[in-house]
Amino acid sequence: MENNKVTIHDIARALNIDSSTVSRALNNSPRVTQVTKFKVLNKATELGYQRNLMASNFRKQKSNLIGVVVPRISRHFFSSVIAGVEEVAFESGYNVIICQSLESLDRERNITETLLANRVDGVLISVSMETNSNDHLLQLKKNGTQFLFFDRHRQISGINSVLIDDFQGGFDATEHLISKGCQNIAHLSGPQELKIYENRLNGYKSALEKHHIKYRPELVLYSRLMEKDGKESIEKLRSLPIKIDGVFAANDVSAIGAMKHLKKNGVQIPKDVAIVGFSNEPISSIIEPSLTTIDQPGYQMGKQATEILLEQIMNGKSLSNGKKIILKSSLIERESSRK
Amino acid sequence: MENNKVTIHDIARALNIDSSTVSRALNNSPRVTQVTKFKVLNKATELGYQRNLMASNFRKQKSNLIGVVVPRISRHFFSSVIAGVEEVAFESGYNVIICQSLESLDRERNITETLLANRVDGVLISVSMETNSNDHLLQLKKNGTQFLFFDRHRQISGINSVLIDDFQGGFDATEHLISKGCQNIAHLSGPQELKIYENRLNGYKSALEKHHIKYRPELVLYSRLMEKDGKESIEKLRSLPIKIDGVFAANDVSAIGAMKHLKKNGVQIPKDVAIVGFSNEPISSIIEPSLTTIDQPGYQMGKQATEILLEQIMNGKSLSNGKKIILKSSLIERESSRK
DNA sequence: TGACCAAATACAATCGATTGTATTCTATAG
DNA sequence: CTATAGAATACAATCGATTGTATTTGGTCA
Numbered sequence: 047m048e049n050n051k052v053t054i055h056d057i058a059r060a061l062n063i064d065s066s067t068v069s070r071a072l073n074n075s076p077r078v079t080q081v082t083k084f085k086v087l088n089k090a091t092e093l094g095y096q097r098n099l100m101a102s103n104f105r106k107q108k109s110n111l112i113g114v115v116v117p118r119i120s121r122h123f124f125s126s127v128i129a130g131v132e133e134v135a136f137e138s139g140y141n142v143i144i145c146q147s148l149e150s151l152d153r154e155r156n157i158t159e160t161l162l163a164n165r166v167d168g169v170l171i172s173v174s175m176e177t178n179s180n181d182h183l184l185q186l187k188k189n190g191t192q193f194l195f196f197d198r199h200r201q202i203s204g205i206n207s208v209l210i211d212d213f214q215g216g217f218d219a220t221e222h223l224i225s226k227g228c229q230n231i232a233h234l235s236g237p238q239e240l241k242i243y244e245n246r247l248n249g250y251k252s253a254l255e256k257h258h259i260k261y262r263p264e265l266v267l268y269s270r271l272m273e274k275d276g277k278e279s280i281e282k283l284r285s286l287p288i289k290i291d292g293v294f295a296a297n298d299v300s301a302i303g304a305m306k307h308l309k310k311n312g313v314q315i316p317k318d319v320a321i322v323g324f325s326n327e328p329i330s331s332i333i334e335p336s337l338t339t340i341d342q343p344g345y346q347m348g349k350q351a352t353e354i355l356l357e358q359i360m361n362g363k364s365l366s367n368g369k370k371i372i373l374k375s376s377l378i379e380r381e382s383s384r385k
Numbered sequence: 386m387e388n389n390k391v392t393i394h395d396i397a398r399a400l401n402i403d404s405s406t407v408s409r410a411l412n413n414s415p416r417v418t419q420v421t422k423f424k425v426l427n428k429a430t431e432l433g434y435q436r437n438l439m440a441s442n443f444r445k446q447k448s449n450l451i452g453v454v455v456p457r458i459s460r461h462f463f464s465s466v467i468a469g470v471e472e473v474a475f476e477s478g479y480n481v482i483i484c485q486s487l488e489s490l491d492r493e494r495n496i497t498e499t500l501l502a503n504r505v506d507g508v509l510i511s512v513s514m515e516t517n518s519n520d521h522l523l524q525l526k527k528n529g530t531q532f533l534f535f536d537r538h539r540q541i542s543g544i545n546s547v548l549i550d551d552f553q554g555g556f557d558a559t560e561h562l563i564s565k566g567c568q569n570i571a572h573l574s575g576p577q578e579l580k581i582y583e584n585r586l587n588g589y590k591s592a593l594e595k596h597h598i599k600y601r602p603e604l605v606l607y608s609r610l611m612e613k614d615g616k617e618s619i620e621k622l623r624s625l626p627i628k629i630d631g632v633f634a635a636n637d638v639s640a641i642g643a644m645k646h647l648k649k650n651g652v653q654i655p656k657d658v659a660i661v662g663f664s665n666e667p668i669s670s671i672i673e674p675s676l677t678t679i680d681q682p683g684y685q686m687g688k689q690a691t692e693i694l695l696e697q698i699m700n701g702k703s704l705s706n707g708k709k710i711i712l713k714s715s716l717i718e719r720e721s722s723r724k
Numbered sequence: 725t726g727a728c729c730a731a732a733t734a735c736a737a738t739c740g741a742t743t744g745t746a747t748t749c750t751a752t753a754g
Numbered sequence: 755c756t757a758t759a760g761a762a763t764a765c766a767a768t769c770g771a772t773t774g775t776a777t778t779t780g781g782t783c784a
Contacts, residue, residue, distance in 0.1 A: 053769095053770055053771085054770070054771065054772095055770075055771095065770085065771080065772095066771090066772075066773075068771095069770095069771060069772060069773085070772090070773090072771095073771095073772085097770090097771080098769090098770055098771070100769090100770080100771095101769070101770035101771045101772090102770075102771055102772075103771095104769090104770085104771080105770075105771050105772050105773090106771085106772070
């Protein structure tokens with residue numbers, strides 16, 4: 047009922063000492079005697095005192111807030127990252143504000159604006175599929191707000207990123223299909239504004255090259271990689287004169303869209319067409335045949351990104367300039383490519 | 386680089402007026418002329434002013450923060466709820482702090498403590514499986530922090546909840562199985578401290594009763610409903626002398642655990658055993674056979690809960706005392722019960 | 725005893741925006 | 755031309771904790 051209104055001044059008054067002493071006692075400053083600290087702590091408990099973080103943060107010019115911007119919370123990969131972020135942040139006394147861009151650049155701009163107004167101490171961001179400019183990100187930089195990218199990054203000088211090795215992932219996925227005997231391998235790629243898709247595509251190309259398979263641009267389709275995009279892409283591919291026998295999709299969702307369509311049309315997986323996805327979403331192990339995919343360590347990525355961000359916040363600047371932390375990804379072979 | 390340090394005082398100085406006038410101008414107060422407002426707004430843009438929400442919130446004794454406590458972000462149902470919360474909160478200028486209890490009461494206590502210290506304006510909570518006491522929740526109440534339950538609630542007088550109709554869901558699921566000819570229907574239930582599981586169980590019992598099927602306690606198994614719990618439960622059930630022909634699981638994850646085990650052992654679904662889950666997780670439509678389940682409108686639940694919470698915050702109190710908003714759930718028939 | 729040092733505590737300003745009250749300004753009526 | 759209402763603006767306190775500086779206290783040594 048009654049607003050918890052106990053302040054350090056109330057404690058000070060009750061003990062007939064100054065509020066500054068109370069403050070220092072509560073913060074365990076060496077400038078206060080053990081005896082006084084004990085009295086203050088006791089009285090604080092007695093009165094049910096709780097530090098007003100709004101006041102404290104304001105005075106210290108530190109919000110103890112971290113903003114996390116993701117395209118969509120409900121994507122398992124991102125919620126794993128967030129779980130990792132939470133873990134590290136919470137331990138260090140930071141709160142996390144989570145924002146969804148829903149793949150919209152407008153929303154993303156809006157979000158960075160809000161985060162700035164809230165004076166967050168730092169921002170972790172994985173950009174939307176629409177993000178093809180850096181102005182809102184540069185605004186963060188100009189304001190001195192520490193931030194870094196994870197997963198979906200853009201090239202901005204001096205800004206760190208925590209990524210997985212998308213090139214290697216794309217390479218591994220493609221080489222895996224080749225090792226299974228596939229020769230006409232299609233690739234479902236995403237917006238090329240995003241480095242991750244560019245890199246996965248490059249990995250794909252590189253694996254083809256290594257194995258002396260000609261790269262055919264018509265086998266690479268670009269979309270936003272939703273389930274229906276996977277379906278539509280595979281339809282287009284099947285209308286081509288070339289008969290594809292392998293598909294490397296840049297995410298699991300589109301891979302599953304493709305699989306569903308193939309199954310419905312009586313195409314056998316992996317016998318006729320082998321498929322590899324990307325991200326290791328939980329559904330990929332449940333679907334039948336289970337989907338071979340590239341595992342992305344989301345939880346670990348979240349933890350690591352947050353550790354680096356907190357370090358940047360502590361130092362008021364990034365120690366490593368424009369560094370890319372590359373986390374290992376690994377191929378998980380499942381039935382969709384086992385032949 | 387340079388800290389955005391422009392304050393209303395800078396604007397005031399530049400225009401040779403008082404900061405209070407600037408403040409009122411920026412807040413569009415009727416006490417300031419249009420001319421002055423115009424000048425202030427212009428100068429603000431010119432100097433790159435951004436309101437310091439830390440200061441503003443502190444002064445107004447309002448954090449504009451909402452805390453959301455969920456067992457686990459990565460569960461699709463909860464991330465959908467959060468998406469709904471975000472949506473409504475963001476529009477109203479609130480930020481959302483998301484916390485995971487990870488099904489631990491200790492963590493949940495810790496979290497409410499932190500949220501209180503951060504002076505959040507309100508809290509939405511879906512309690513953990515371990516939560517068997519209300520002390521930490523009563524602390525919120527005592528502090529005058531507005532809060533309400535969604536999905537997993539506890540009985541506290543005067544506290545509102547947004548729920549789905551678990552009883553009806555349990556009833557529908559069970560009756561559906563009966564309508565498919567099942568006679569020996571097992572139920573995988575969760576901790577009875579949680580009303581939702583109690584209610585789903587009651588729905589199950591009620592449906593049996595309506596159709597004059599004897600309720601057998603040995604067919605109801607209690608667990609934390611993880612995938613391996615589903616597997617273990619089904620193992621136990623299969624060792625009973627009674628041959629079960631239907632399973633109603635209180636969530637999809639445990640249903641899938643059970644399905645996997647049955648399939649591995651050559652039991653045909655739905656021919657030998659029909660299965661119904663609960664929650665309509667994305668995997669449930671992907672698994673084969675696809676899983677009949679009860680749809681929970683998570684996104685809508687998040688939106689509605691937030692609307693009510695914001696109303697409570699506005700009024701400084703709950704208008705409706707201990708009201709339960711019950712959202713409709715609906716059975717989605719899929720292959721796991723189609724016979 | 726008095727001087728002096730260090731330890732403990734008190735004083736007071738501050739963070740930036742908000743807001744109740746006081747003051748100044750302007751225009752109009754008498 | 756002055757009195758005055760009402761509009762516009764200025765003044766000043768405030769939110770609660772923090773922190774640099776000033777003051778007091780207590781103990782030690784000459």
